[in-house]
Amino acid sequence: MSTLNLRTLERKNWRLASQDGLLDVLFGMIFLAAAVVAVLDQTDLADAVRIAVMLCIQFGGAGVILWIRMRFTRPRIGRVRYGASRVSRVRTLHIVLALCVVVTVVLVVLTSLSNRIGAPLFEDVTGVGAWLVITAVVFVPIAAIAYVLEYPRLLLYAALLSAAEYLHIVLKLPSIVPYSSAYAYGGASLVALTIGVVTYVRFVRRYPRQPAVPTEPGIVMEEAPDE
Amino acid sequence: MSRREKEAADRIEIDRLIHEPARLLIMAHLYVVESADYVFLMQRVGLTWGNLSSHLTKLDTAGYVELVKEFVNRKPHTMVRLTAHGRTAFNAYRKQMRSLFDDLPGKEVTAGDD
Numbered sequence: 295m296s297t298l299n300l301r302t303l304e305r306k307n308w309r310l311a312s313q314d315g316l317l318d319v320l321f322g323m324i325f326l327a328a329a330v331v332a333v334l335d336q337t338d339l340a341d342a343v344r345i346a347v348m349l350c351i352q353f354g355g356a357g358v359i360l361w362i363r364m365r366f367t368r369p370r371i372g373r374v375r376y377g378a379s380r381v382s383r384v385r386t387l388h389i390v391l392a393l394c395v396v397v398t399v400v401l402v403v404l405t406s407l408s409n410r411i412g413a414p415l416f417e418d419v420t421g422v423g424a425w426l427v428i429t430a431v432v433f434v435p436i437a438a439i440a441y442v443l444e445y446p447r448l449l450l451y452a453a454l455l456s457a458a459e460y461l462h463i464v465l466k467l468p469s470i471v472p473y474s475s476a477y478a479y480g481g482a483s484l485v486a487l488t489i490g491v492v493t494y495v496r497f498v499r500r501y502p503r504q505p506a507v508p509t510e511p512g513i514v515m516e517e518a519p520d521e
Numbered sequence: 522m523s524r525r526e527k528e529a530a531d532r533i534e535i536d537r538l539i540h541e542p543a544r545l546l547i548m549a550h551l552y553v554v555e556s557a558d559y560v561f562l563m564q565r566v567g568l569t570w571g572n573l574s575s576h577l578t579k580l581d582t583a584g585y586v587e588l589v590k591e592f593v594n595r596k597p598h599t600m601v602r603l604t605a606h607g608r609t610a611f612n613a614y615r616k617q618m619r620s621l622f623d624d625l626p627g628k629e630v631t632a633g634d635d
Contacts, residue, residue, distance in 0.1 A: 298545070298549060300552065300553055307553060307565065369560070371561060371564055372561030374557040375556045375557070376554055377554055504563060
């Protein structure tokens with residue numbers, strides 16, 4: 295017999311929607327894209343091709359995950375609209391993520407401009423400075439998502455991605471050990487994908503697909519008129 | 522229920538519509554979200570569609586919940602949400618139950634203690 299606690303009930307309802315393991319798979323795809331780009335970095339391919347490959351893997355993966363969520367997850371758990379406090383927290387998350395994107399864009403523009411004028415801004419940034427930059431553009435956004443979704447496992451991915459970025463950009467390890475970044479991102483991808491797939495299989499077993507339910511007994515609704 | 526039991530129940534004025542365990546769970550789930558559909562409630566409450574529909578009809582008749590019809594991908598879809606009246610009734614039920622148990626003596630009393 296379980297006790298009825300409204301706070302716990304609300305939290306369980308909130309967590310149910312995001313804990314099907316597909317978010318882990320998404321992070322696995324992001325790591326995989328970074329690993330592939332790290333391999334391509336060792337070749338003579340143009341920057342545009344490398345960026346295109348990375349975006350294809352990331353957006354393609356996100357598209358497939360969205361499709362799986364709509365096609366397989368939603369019919370199992372149904373639809374729910376959360377209360378005002380949750381909506382407000384999600385809105386705050388959007389603001390934090392937007393700020394992180396702005397910070398990233400500013401950093402990219404500054405780096406590019408400083409490289410052009412021959413005084414690279416981040417040429418010798420190591421130690422605390424490097425960690426601050428990586429924390430702002432990598433760790434904070436993922437940690438914010440983890441906090442709002444109440445999904446602590448994302449902190450592991452935030453730490454893995456931050457560490458891999460540090461190895462790749464700050465220590466410039468690939469110039470010392472070939473494909474070291476690919477191994478770092480690839481390992482993180484393997485961890486995230488394994489966790490995600492196992493979680494999803496468990497989720498599917500735990501929540502079997504519900505038989506089609508009529509919208510209301512005895513009432514047949516008409517189709518929506520074409521707009 | 523005997524007449525005496527009914528009188529006793531009436532004296533403590535518990536909302537019997539909410540007091541039934543399945544309906545209490547439905548009301549509790551709807552209390553903590555804005556609205557949810559049948560599948561979500563079936564999963565969370567552990568009822569079959571028939572049972573859920575029957576309980577929701579009773580709650581709907583009492584004006585505690587309302588069924589909101591929408592179209593999702595051009596298919597009809599019903600969301601269930603607690604009305605303001607239902608929210609007030611659920612809060613009143615919580616207060617009644619809390620006061621009922623708060624009024625009990627702190628020390629456990631067993632038969633024959635008096």
